[in-house]
Amino acid sequence: MEAQHVVQSDLFWQRIQAVTGLIFALFVFVHLANTTLAVVGSSAYNNFQEIARAVYQAPVVEILLLGVILPSHILAGIRRARIRRANGAMSLSVTQRWHRWAGWFLVFVMYVHVAAVRLPSLLYDVWPRFAGVAFAIEWVPAYFYPYYFLLALAGFYHATNGSLLALGRIGVKICPLRLPAARWVLIGGGATIIVSLLGFGSVWFDVGDPMNSQYARLYLELMGPSVE
Ligand code: HEM
Secondary structure, three states: OHHHHHHHHHHHHHHHHHHHHHHHHHHHHHHHHHHHHHHOOHHHHHHHHHHHHHHHOOHHHHHHHHHHHHHHHHHHHHHHHHHHHHOOOOOOOHHHHHHHHHHHHHHHHHHHHHHHHHHHHHHHOOOOHHHHHHHHHHHOHHHHHHHHHHHHHHHHHHHHHHHHHHHHHOOOOOOOOOOOHHHHHHHHHHHHHHHHHHHHOOOOOOOOOHHHOHHHHHHHHHHOHHHO
């Protein structure tokens, strides 16, 4: 009876994890496609964001995504980890271990990222746009290059592997990600992210003076005169 309850509880959280993961992955793929456009130029990046934003920042969508879907996905992950721990840890494949590492990394950085890019628009009507990311990279490159690289790579891997797992769990006949394909997802994704980030970093074209953007000026003002 007890064992049956554990199996049912795990199945319940597995479904929540699959459905919420698939919905959030849609946002992640659109958002990363937007980031990739940085290699083309600031107008392509900003124009795409303007269009996509009309959907993901529609109040109902944004509140559901960040206030219900993402927290439910994280909660399901935590609940399932506890159930598994209580029943003795199973050995994990390499691709599943990478999936978990990426997931935990995202849990810790995601809401910090959202706060950093979304609060200025909510509180001060100042949008980051291309210049905001270019500013961060020019301001503290040793921090923001690796930070954005890891954020994007963890998001890409977790969303890709997670979508395949989730589709399988809701009955779609699909192969989960295994080696060596998973390695190619990381190599291909990582290379694309590096090339895109160099677009913000003024390597492929001149990005103007991002330190003078509205977003930069707001941050520098909030941080105090010592950093100006
Ligand atoms: C190089 C990587 C990334 C860059 C440069 C970046 C940049 C940005 C920018 C500029 C915004 C503001 C968008 C707007 O005003 O419309 C934003 C919002 C956001 N980002 Fe990222 N991001 C990156 C990766 C990620 C990843 C991997 C995730 C999730 C796994 C993520 C989650 C979010 C979320 C949830 C929002 C808030 C959406 C909203 O409520 O408007 N980001 N990001």
